[in-house]
Amino acid sequence: MTESTKISKKVIERLSEYRTALDEQSAGEQRNIFSHELARLCGVTAAQVRRDLMSIGFSGSSAKGYDINELKQTVSDFLGFGEERRVVLVGIGHLGRALLDFFVNRHPKLVVCAGFDVNEMRINRVIHGVRCYAVSEMERVVAENRAQVGIITVPESAAQETAERLVEAGVTGVLNFAPVQLRVPGHVFVENLNISTVLEKVAYFAGLNADRERVTK
Amino acid sequence: MTESTKISKKVIERLSEYRTALDEQSAGEQRNIFSHELARLCGVTAAQVRRDLMSIGFSGSSAKGYDINELKQTVSDFLGFGEERRVVLVGIGHLGRALLDFFVNRHPKLVVCAGFDVNEMRINRVIHGVRCYAVSEMERVVAENRAQVGIITVPESAAQETAERLVEAGVTGVLNFAPVQLRVPGHVFVENLNISTVLEKVAYFAGLNADRERVTK
DNA sequence: TTAACGCTGTGAATTTTTTCACAGAAGTTT
DNA sequence: AAACTTCTGTGAAAAAATTCACAGCGTTAA
Missing domain, CATH: 3.40.50.720 (NAD(P)-binding Rossmann-like Domain)
Incomplete structure (x- = not known):
């Protein structure tokens, strides 16, 4: 913990999602993953993935992307899963x-x-x-x-x-x-x-979308 | 729906929270509420409350704050609770x-x-x-x-x-x-x-806080 | 009537978050 | 071994969210 530029809630959330997504993938044979692949799995942009990983000091290779196991380990450690x-x-x-x-x-x-x-x-x-x-x-x-x-x-x-x-x-x-x-x-x-609150939010946007549908149709 | 400058997810969430907070209050005798009171109930700043209400075109009075019933009604309508x-x-x-x-x-x-x-x-x-x-x-x-x-x-x-x-x-x-x-x-x-993901986030910050406690003690 | 108070509404400033865009790295093809 | 390709890492730009800060208003007090 020498110097940790504070990491925001949002970044922590996404890191957690990256890890989850990788866990789900990990049964697969793939050893490496590109930022845009991980991004798609999590519904974010590739730039965002790169920036988030940068913020915890994780690096990939330009030709192969990120090593999946290394990445899972690094994120897990970062999130504090070293100990129960x-x-x-x-x-x-x-x-x-x-x-x-x-x-x-x-x-x-x-x-x-x-x-x-x-x-x-x-x-x-x-x-x-x-x-x-x-x-x-x-x-x-x-x-x-x-x-x-x-x-x-x-x-x-x-x-x-x-x-x-x-x-x-x-x-x-x-x-x-x-x-x-x-x-x-x-x-x-x-x-x-x-x-x-979450459901009200979904209902609100569902309503907007339904209205829009009705209009455009 | 003449001109609705798009309202963000965040604002919708907070509007929903304002409404919830007011519902809980409404048993009380209070007819009006100031932005800083509502803010405190919801854990946000007074300026934020004012800005959010501004964004849906709701106005209060400088001396009495916001009329609680009117506000609840306006927010409910805005969120689309007019119909089930x-x-x-x-x-x-x-x-x-x-x-x-x-x-x-x-x-x-x-x-x-x-x-x-x-x-x-x-x-x-x-x-x-x-x-x-x-x-x-x-x-x-x-x-x-x-x-x-x-x-x-x-x-x-x-x-x-x-x-x-x-x-x-x-x-x-x-x-x-x-x-x-x-x-x-x-x-x-x-x-x-x-x-x-939510729990992992809480655990992460709990860990930071616990560490900080341990250090400062 | 006038002064004083404490609030709202809101431009402007600030901070935070996201995206852009590209240099440089690592591989591949020819 | 040179030319291509496609990626990462990252400054810099842009966009979004939040906060500041204050003019102006309605109320109350004197």
Whole structure:
């Protein structure tokens, strides 16, 4: 960590997508990939791929493009997959369970190590392979597991308190599905993912497109 | 639709968030809101709020700020909530069901009108209030409902075909949870929401923050 | 009536992100 | 071994997004 010109959220997102795309490709026989090929796989431009890889100091060859394995390794290392990251999930409703199902054994380096809920029915059980606890045990379990990341899928009214307790217990990154703006200390990264907002956006542009179709037809 | 200087995705997202925030507030007695108040609720700057509202031609008063009801109405209209939008969901696995649960009766103007799956166990049932069909009926049901929006929660391998069939049936906006880049005609809006990518991003910044903490301590 | 206040609306400046465009590298063909 | 081709890496340009900063307005206070 000698000198790291800060990398933006957008670049991190795309790096993650490059890695995913390569993983999916990797069954193939191809050993190298050109910027425009990777770009097409991820729906971005070739220049963007080159610039992103440049920003993490990865180089290819002008004749063969990028070495796929090397690239996957470099991106993985950059994203911090050298060591396992521990994630906890608070709120084991439908969405929470879907996320558990989604992540468990899907990602080698992001392991969901515990779930929490207030509902008696959900605690002291193993759901999709993840042990679930009462929220009252949050501080202890999070700290014991040294979890850095928390996923919040509790109702809106409980989100702020949940965030505070997670942070108190040592979490430095939160993925928040509740439609509230969490107030957290400056050293904590929060990403809000409001599914309603996303769907409203899609609906908006779907509407525009439908209108345009109707007009041009 | 006389002259609409195109509004960006980002602005649409924020407008949606403003509306959500106001809905949550609206139980309160407050009739007006200042840009800095709304900004704080949504985690953006006051100037940003003002600029966004300017871009849809909404005006407030310098002394009282924005009229909450008027603003909600204007944003809703702008986002196209004048009439109900119909949404279908393809892939009724854990995530699909969670989304059904999430949307049904939550959003007055975005109504999920049908679900589709290949699994016999899931078809011809009503799940979270939504009727589920075999994918073979997709074209018919989508067209009959005039659904404009499709949510794809099928496995990656089926995503492209699903998208094509949705588009064929008349969908002009797709929310895609599968980690593939869908190829669709230009008049179709696609939003990819790769939950792994989002979590990897959070983990990355959580890691940075944790490191920083460790250093400064 | 006048002064003072705190806000909006918005040009202009700034910052961030993306794209352009091309020199130079590495291979291939003739 | 020279001419071609097609790529990468990257300054520089362009475009997009955000923030600054302030004139001017409506309100309240004196």
